[in-house]
Each structure stands twice: as C-alpha cells, then as structure tokens.
Amino acid sequence: MTKHIFVTGGVVSSLGKGLNAASIGLLLEGHGHKISLQKFDPYVNVDPGTMGPFEHGEIYVTEDGAETDLDLGHYERFTNAVTNRDCNCTTGSIYYSVITKERQGKYLGKTIQVIPHITNEIKDCIRKLATPETDIVISEIGGIVGDIESQPFVEAIRQLGRELGRENVLYIHLTLIPYLRAADEIKTKPTQHSVGMLRQAGIEPDILICRTEKALSDEIKEKISLFCNVDKESIIEEQDVKPYIYEIPLLLVREGLDKIILKKLHLHSNGSRLDKWLNMLEILKNSKTIIEIALVGKYIEHQSAYESIYESLIHGGISNATKVNVKRVESGDIEKEGAEKHLQGCHGILIPGGFGERGIEGKVEAVKYARENKVPYFGLCLGMHCAAIEFARNVCNLKDANSTEFNASTPEPVICLLEEQKDIEKMGGTMRLGAQPCKLESNTIARKCYGQEIISERHRHRYEFNNKYRDIFASKGMICSGLTIDNELVEIIELKDHPWFVAVQFHPEFKSKPTSPHPLFSAFIKASINTDSNISQKNSI
Numbered sequence: 001m002t003k004h005i006f007v008t009g010g011v012v013s014s015l016g017k018g019l020n021a022a023s024i025g026l027l028l029e030g031h032g033h034k035i036s037l038q039k040f041d042p043y044v045n046v047d048p049g050t051m052g053p054f055e056h057g058e059i060y061v062t063e064d065g066a067e068t069d070l071d072l073g074h075y076e077r078f079t080n081a082v083t084n085r086d087c088n089c090t091t092g093s094i095y096y097s098v099i100t101k102e103r104q105g106k107y108l109g110k111t112i113q114v115i116p117h118i119t120n121e122i123k124d125c126i127r128k129l130a131t132p133e134t135d136i137v138i139s140e141i142g143g144i145v146g147d148i149e150s151q152p153f154v155e156a157i158r159q160l161g162r163e164l165g166r167e168n169v170l171y172i173h174l175t176l177i178p179y180l181r182a183a184d185e186i187k188t189k190p191t192q193h194s195v196g197m198l199r200q201a202g203i204e205p206d207i208l209i210c211r212t213e214k215a216l217s218d219e220i221k222e223k224i225s226l227f228c229n230v231d232k233e234s235i236i237e238e239q240d241v242k243p244y245i246y247e248i249p250l251l252l253v254r255e256g257l258d259k260i261i262l263k264k265l266h267l268h269s270n271g272s273r274l275d276k277w278l279n280m281l282e283i284l285k286n287s288k289t290i291i292e293i294a295l296v297g298k299y300i301e302h303q304s305a306y307e308s309i310y311e312s313l314i315h316g317g318i319s320n321a322t323k324v325n326v327k328r329v330e331s332g333d334i335e336k337e338g339a340e341k342h343l344q345g346c347h348g349i350l351i352p353g354g355f356g357e358r359g360i361e362g363k364v365e366a367v368k369y370a371r372e373n374k375v376p377y378f379g380l381c382l383g384m385h386c387a388a389i390e391f392a393r394n395v396c397n398l399k400d401a402n403s404t405e406f407n408a409s410t411p412e413p414v415i416c417l418l419e420e421q422k423d424i425e426k427m428g429g430t431m432r433l434g435a436q437p438c439k440l441e442s443n444t445i446a447r448k449c450y451g452q453e454i455i456s457e458r459h460r461h462r463y464e465f466n467n468k469y470r471d472i473f474a475s476k477g478m479i480c481s482g483l484t485i486d487n488e489l490v491e492i493i494e495l496k497d498h499p500w501f502v503a504v505q506f507h508p509e510f511k512s513k514p515t516s517p518h519p520l521f522s523a524f525i526k527a528s529i530n531t532d533s534n535i536s537q538k539n540s541i
C-alpha cells in the first residue's frame, strides 16, 4: 500500500517547504523507494500561468505542458520523480473541477459544500498519485496552517489520516524558531502556536522540522517536544544553509530524519545510497575556477523569477568543475547606459524567457554586444526572439525587424504568431506548452552537445520564428540547427562565425539537474570558461 507524507508549514511562509519535500524525496529514493511529489496551492487562480513573475516567481512547465509552481522544479531537480499536471492543484483548479461536475449534473439532487465535496476533490487529487508503482506520495500544502484559504486542504489531509490508517500517513510540519538578537535567545512560542493550530484542526504532527539560525539545545528540543506533543527525536533542527540549497538533504540525514520516517511508516531500507549526490556536492563546493555569466532580464531582483535558470547555470558549472557567479543585469539599465558598461568582462551572456515589450531593446543591445565581441551567448525562448531581431536588424540589414509581440505592424516580422494562435482569446493554458520533439541538424553545436539527432524539450510561448527569413539568415551565417520533426518550426538557431552562440525556442532549464546537468548549459559554461584567459583563479570559494 502506498504511504503518504504531508508537509505543512507554520509561523511564516517561504521557509522552504518545497525544498524540504524535495529533500525528503531524495532521501527516500536513496533508501530504494519510488516516490511522487505534489503541491497544493491555496490561491484561487486555476494555475499560476496567468500570474506575473513579481506575483509568483517562475512558472515551471511540466512534460505534459502544465504551468505550475516552481516547487515542482525543486522536486524534479532533487529526485527522479517526473511531475505532471496532477502534481500541482490550486483552490481554483479544485473548485473548477467541482463546479464543472455540478454543471454536468454529476451531483444531481445534492447541495455542494466545502465538506465533503471540495475536500473529496482534494483527496482524489492525492489518491490519484498513489499508483501501484508508487511507494510514497509526498504532498506539500502551500501557505501556512491557520490561513483561511488553506483550511480545506488541512481538513482533507486530516480525513485521509483516518481513512488510510495512521500507520500509513505521516504529518511533517515545517516551522521557524526565531532568534531574538537583543535578548540573545531563540523562541519556541510561535511554533507552539502553529502546532496548536494544527492540533485544533485534528492533526497531530509526527515530525517537526525547525528552521533556525542557531543550533537547538537539548533543553529547547525538550521544551518543543513537551509543548507540541512530538517525540524529542522527531524534532529536527535545520540551520540555514548558504550558499547551496543542495546541502539541505545532508542536514536532514545528520538529524536522522530519513530513519525516523522509515520507522514511523514501517518501511524497509535497501541501505542509504546518496553517492551521486555527495559527489556532486563535493565538486560544487571545491570548484576553484570562477566565471561570471550576465543574465539580462526584467525581474532580476527576484531570485525566484528565474529560479530554474540560476540553478541550471550552477549545474553547467558542476559539469565543468567551475563556480558560476551570475551578474544580474536589468535590461532597462542597458537601454539607459549602454551594453558595454554592464556586460564588459562577463564570460558569457544569457537572456531568459519573458513576455511584453518592456526591456526588449536593452536585450537586443545585449545580443549585439555578445555577437560582436564574440562572448558566448545563450538565448532562451524570448532570448531567441531577441537574437533573431538583432541579427535581422544589424546583419541582414532589415532595420525595422521585430516580433509582432512588440510591434504588431512591423514590416519585417522575423518573429510572429502561428495561424492557429491568431484567434485565441482565452489566456489560461493556450500557449504552445510542454514537451515536443526536435530534430537536430548534423555538424552543429546543438547536435554536438546533445550527441543525438532527436531530442525533446519543454515549451511555453506563442510566437515563432518566421520561416520567410530562414534563407536570408542562413546566407548570412545564422543557421537553424533544430527543427520540429515536420520541419515546420524553427527550434534552435546558432551562429556559425562565433565561439558559442545558441538560442533555443524551448526551456532547457526545466530539465537540468545538479546530478545530470543539461548538455546546453554544460556547453555554454564550457565555452564561457574559454572566453578569455583572465578567468580569476581563486583558492577558495
């Protein structure tokens, strides 16, 4: 029978529930178990796809094309689980489903209520992941216990505890033990209150993971144990880790969390195998070479807006035993002060995905700088659109070239909408989304990186390279190195006369893992290391 772990959070949000759920997944996989991970988000949007990066951070795209919360990115980076649209549910998606059924007459004669209809729907979403192949489903409840909007989720997991049997269900609560500098004390009261709220809702947590700046003394652990009614050995200390989130699983192992989970869920172990992870951490922490990559974007002050890209750059560094520092450059600053000021000295330049006209001209200038100065360039989705616009304008002499996303009446639409996208008015889930196969031309950088002809990558966009410009681009040295299987859509462009200039229509950052870096990120970092001989050799990080 599939076991269930529910991860809730208390005191404040942003404690890293997603990273902890992912870390627990990694540890349990290490013990030989097959796991699935899932996130519930209490907001009313059906999915985060319609939210901006300021509101929500990165939108993570799954193989099957769901636009989801960025925690699913952590799940895939830490574990072997492959997420799909069943792995991220929101209050909005739950209600949408219940209301659709109500309109179809599926509850004919009944009054539809939060309990049992909404809670049943939530439980169905959890049960859906409990396939015969899955040993353990880890479900994370977003937000914090006590929020009005998370109540139906907390109630649903309480009900499941009774229905599945307490021996098959584990409640892990992530909480904060704040340190008061003035008093030089750490405080357990907020945790007591938050666990109190869980208990009022009918849930006795089995394990507390305590985020803390300072070590928890025995005395503090005893106090938490007494007031929260949790075994002392199940009070797990988690001190802040910096700079690498990939160290979190090790903190949890040191506290014996994996053994406690196995014991409480009556699960066996094949012996803990974390060698691959440990080797990766070893390389990450001991890399001496340091390079600087400029990421030119619009949301640079938010770590989470480009989460998967920042991580993928680190992964590319791991495969080259190199530490990658990211210089976050606001594209608007390039518009005001020129590219040179912000990009000079960088070993590589990356332009991420994005939407809307703001900041585009600064990005196009950044591409020009990379092309002319032979600095390795990696364009992702919008970063490919900017590369095409720049090449059309400055090499093909099509001065007014643009994407119809930014100028609907441009005379040279190098990037434009496909016919089938033109009449779409609905906003949610209507882009070209999810994994699609791509064919790589031989003798190209792309083909060399992947080492195979057919690849699959995830998409999230509406606009495409305009085929009308393929010939002129090729004649000037920008080749299409990746195409859809039917040759209809351009997926990768690359420059011939340049050390490394590759721009892709898809999002490779969603498939990179620290233990299996994406080939394009590895190659981009490798090329960037070779950019100049002035790479700073430092003795320690």
Ligand code: GLN
Pocket: 352, 353, 354, 355, 356, 380, 381, 382, 383, 405, 460, 461, 462, 463, 464
């Ligand atoms: N705005 C562009 C489009 O919709 C690019 C999207 C992206 O970068 N993800 O096609």
